[in-house]
Amino acid sequence: MRNKIKELRTKYNLTQEDLAKKVGVRRETIIFLEQGKYNPSLQLAHDVAKTLKTNLDELFIFD
């Protein structure tokens, strides 16, 4: 599953640590999320999408 987290995070000038703090997770989780190596829970996916002012369909690309 690919995603646009890095792209949108950069757009809003957020560091991985900033995003991690905003959604209440550790930085490693954001790193793995951006690399598409970790499938988040629905709650975390929702929180990330909300923080990056987008929706789940836009943020995650299901191959």
Added chain:
Amino acid sequence: MPKDKLRLLLMVSLSITLLATIAAYGYMSIILNKVNIGSSVVIILPLLVILFMAFFITRKYKDVKRGMPLEDEYSKKVMLKASSVSYYLTLYWLLFIGWFEEPIANLVGLQNLDAGQTTGLGIAGMAVFFFFFWFYYSKKPNLA
């Protein structure tokens, strides 16, 4: 996050208690002139556990200081996976200790292992398995 700090403090207290127990055991072994390879193993293995705890606590402390949560869904998954795998392997480890108790005891210069030494060996083995798998799974994404 006061809850995270409290949990961290609890981990530090546990490590200090374990360290104090080992120190007391070591001191008593010296006083009673019972220092041998067996008692050294009983001291060295928990020390390994404390080393792991120190590494773990330092890492967590730095994160909490930076405003990160002590744990999140990913780290909980890592913990769960490492715990379950180490528990499963410990069953085999305990069987191994049971079957090869005498050769293990001879290896450390004893005739037999007493209940305390056997339990200590079992727990230490579990701790080593846990450390290994925790480290492995924290670096390996795509946890099922």
